[in-house]
Amino acid sequence: MPLSHRWTLTRYLIEERRRFPQASGDLNALLLDVSLACKAIARVVAFGELGDSLGQAAMAQGGGINVQGEEQKHLDVISNEIFLRMNGWNGHLAGLASEEMELPRQIEGAYPRGKYLLVFDPLDGSSNIDVNVSVGSIFSILRAPQAVVDSGRDVTEADFLQPGTTQVAAGYAIYGPTTMLMLTVGNGVAGFTLNPNLGEFVLTHPKIRVPEDTPEFAINSSNSRFWEPPVKRYVDECLAGRTGPRGKDFNTRWIASLVAEAHRILMRGGVFLYPRDTKDPTKPGRLRLLYEANPVGFLMEQAGGRASTGRQPVLGVTASALHQRVGFVFGSRNEVERIERYHQEPSGPDRGNPLFAERGLFRN
Ligand code: MN
Ligand code: MN
16 A cells, blocks of 8 residues: 555544544644654664664663562663653653652652653563564553643652543563554554554554454463463363363463563464462562553453453552552453453362362362
8 A cells, every 4th residue: 555545643533532522632742752662662672782772771871670579670760761751851741760769759849740641561572582582662651630630740650540431542672573552542552563664653553453262372382380270271271182171272472571462462462470489478460561562452442352360350450559569360251251251160179070170270
């Protein structure tokens, strides 16, 4: 299709806004600044070793270990700075929060404060960067509480602790062979491909739908000894293949990068599990609710897929801390619903189903 026939991200946002004549346009302007940050990060990532930005962050650069106790790469710090710099000035935000910062960031005094909150994982999958595997940036936009907007006061952690159902927009950019932006403003999911000549995101994947069924599942099986019985049961049944209770063969996938897994699932279906497990009882899951599970969950639900903790829809969870972790299962609707069903059914050797007792799937 000739380029002139395709919509740019700007046009998509304008056409979406026309459905809401009362909308101010602030959200569109904010999303364009977020997309600019993603384009800037895509350039830094693309230069790789040539750009002198790989490797561990030095303490002098404000890096080292982040608030999660995880190693911070130099690129994590650079990407965080790009997000802050490109979104802090525009007057649409009341505050920002990031994986890389323990506390919310205030809008600096010289700039006006707006009505939205931006929460982001500036560089997801950064542990994969040294092996040239796709990385990405994930973002979620919330409304600031009215009291914050009215008073113009500083934001606090509590202002960000909203359930994912309140998200106004969410998405991610993926820096792979091509740079893409996947976005929802609450009316389906649209995918844009960066045209490197124009520096524009161009709509290439309108109205993305996640297939309801899938033969692919993704889970870090090295944690299998820590899985809870419903997860063990699900994986055992998939592995049993055609001769097991599912009656069909499955394939496994594991990239260990949330953005890359979410992208594969948006493109062709699949189910991803990083469930709550017994490895470290202080951590209810691995992924972070506000800037990983919520935005990816919003995209999945808007594409007809499903996103869950295993026990409840992930978008229904109200965060109790900015960096809260959560068990996360998402993707093709019928598989996620099956996993939720397994969590509701009684489990253990006494769950009274002779079929499964006989197969020993629940033996500890
Ligand atoms: Mn991440
Ligand atoms: Mn990250």
